[in-house]
Amino acid sequence: MISLRFNILLSALLFGASASLSASFWSHVWQTKPAPLATAPHYVIVGASAAGIAAAKELRKLREDIRITVIDAARELPYNTCKLPSYLAGKKDEHAITIFTCAQASAAHITLRLGTRVTSIDRAAHTITLDTNEVISYEKLFLATGTRPRGIPSVDQFGDGVYTLNSLEHAQNMKHYIERAHVKRAVVVGTGFTGLECAEALVKRGIQVTLITHRDNIAPYILDNDGCDIADVAAAHLKRAGVDICTNCQVTGYTRASNGTSVASVQLSTGESLQAQLLVVATGVKRNVELSQQAGIVADPVGILVNEFLCTSDPAIYAGGDVAIIKHRKKGGYWGSKKWSDAKKQGKIAAYNMVCREAYLMKIYEPRIIVPSTTVFGLSIAGAGVFDSRMKIEYSFDTVCATRRQVVYRDEKGIVRTLCRVGKPLPTWDACKASYITGTPLNAVA
Numbered sequence: 001m002i003s004l005r006f007n008i009l010l011s012a013l014l015f016g017a018s019a020s021l022s023a024s025f026w027s028h029v030w031q032t033k034p035a036p037l038a039t040a041p042h043y044v045i046v047g048a049s050a051a052g053i054a055a056a057k058e059l060r061k062l063r064e065d066i067r068i069t070v071i072d073a074a075r076e077l078p079y080n081t082c083k084l085p086s087y088l089a090g091k092k093d094e095h096a097i098t099i100f101t102c103a104q105a106s107a108a109h110i111t112l113r114l115g116t117r118v119t120s121i122d123r124a125a126h127t128i129t130l131d132t133n134e135v136i137s138y139e140k141l142f143l144a145t146g147t148r149p150r151g152i153p154s155v156d157q158f159g160d161g162v163y164t165l166n167s168l169e170h171a172q173n174m175k176h177y178i179e180r181a182h183v184k185r186a187v188v189v190g191t192g193f194t195g196l197e198c199a200e201a202l203v204k205r206g207i208q209v210t211l212i213t214h215r216d217n218i219a220p221y222i223l224d225n226d227g228c229d230i231a232d233v234a235a236a237h238l239k240r241a242g243v244d245i246c247t248n249c250q251v252t253g254y255t256r257a258s259n260g261t262s263v264a265s266v267q268l269s270t271g272e273s274l275q276a277q278l279l280v281v282a283t284g285v286k287r288n289v290e291l292s293q294q295a296g297i298v299a300d301p302v303g304i305l306v307n308e309f310l311c312t313s314d315p316a317i318y319a320g321g322d323v324a325i326i327k328h329r330k331k332g333g334y335w336g337s338k339k340w341s342d343a344k345k346q347g348k349i350a351a352y353n354m355v356c357r358e359a360y361l362m363k364i365y366e367p368r369i370i371v372p373s374t375t376v377f378g379l380s381i382a383g384a385g386v387f388d389s390r391m392k393i394e395y396s397f398d399t400v401c402a403t404r405r406q407v408v409y410r411d412e413k414g415i416v417r418t419l420c421r422v423g424k425p426l427p428t429w430d431a432c433k434a435s436y437i438t439g440t441p442l443n444a445v446a
Helices: 002-021 023-031 050-062 081-089 102-107 168-181 193-204 230-240 290-294 340-355 429-438
Strands: 042-046 067-072 110-114 118-122 127-130 135-137 140-143 147-149 185-189 208-212 244-246 251-256 263-268 273-275 278-281 285-287 303-306 317-319 324-327 334-336 373-376 379-384 392-397 405-410 416-422
Touching (some): 042 135, 050 067, 081 168, 081 193, 102 110, 185 193, 230 379, 303 317, 405 429
Parallel strands (some): 185 278, 208 244
Antiparallel strands (some): 127 135, 263 273, 373 379, 405 416
């Protein structure tokens, strides 16, 4: 009897010890979810940037039983496009700007199809066709096809010294080219935020930069130069940082060196020829709407039209990110995503609505109105709206710091419709921005 009791006690102790030692292991096993069945509903996302990856993550968070596939034409792992200037400047590497890894995709049972292009959508059959001729079925489809560089007539192809800063592939190739060709001088066409940030990144690499704009001042869609000379203030700051600026001219062509693999000079419409080994085109972007247009989804060159639920004209297809536009219920007009965090929010809301079974429970997305800003060479620049000389124009200066200026356009109701600034915000900036964003008269928010 004593021996039996001893054996029982010993077994209990051994089992307890074993259970204790393996508790973390079994906890891991229990928490690991099995991959969805091959017959499970398939949710397909086209585009692996902010909105697309946010949608994929949210879908998996909401549903464990569905298949999720993310398809993107780029070969690189999903990355943050806003950080490309920092990557070009050498401040960040590929790992630092990556937003979703293969390990994360595998752990979440999300299939990543990189370097693959969707060529068509068959809405009736609920299928998409890839450039490999593979046909994939979908339960719901999310389009986050983004944008592409607008380009200029004098540049018919990119590569070997001619690049944009709209993709990691171009940024990588540009960095390799700069080292291989020992670039000393560069020409950047376009003076919007991308052009200005690209110029700063190149200067930080020890390259002499010339900015080209066809308008009479830099950042013409951001800064007003009528009366206040606010754009001239920004230009003067760039020149002090070592940047040359050519206004009222365009690039008409470029010549190559005798090796045929590098740029030698860039020709301008003024007849001038600039010695440069690198040409960067930063003249804006166009939304990638062709896929949706071919499928008969309501879209125009401005973007894919979605409703407040981020659903397109097809109830099984949603869209978000840079490619989507939505009518603002309060301010009117069509608005697109202008910020990385906003694109992520769109992806999450679209994902929720894609799996929502009851229409009355669907989440509403309200376009976020912002005043875009950037900082180049230590100078803060911000602006939004369309300049209209028929409105009341107000200029503000800092009498101590010459680089602090702002311009505000107000309509007949006193509502700020356009505003811009250089330098740190003046005391009235926040009230002006609030008036612009909310559509409230300035005297009501000041």
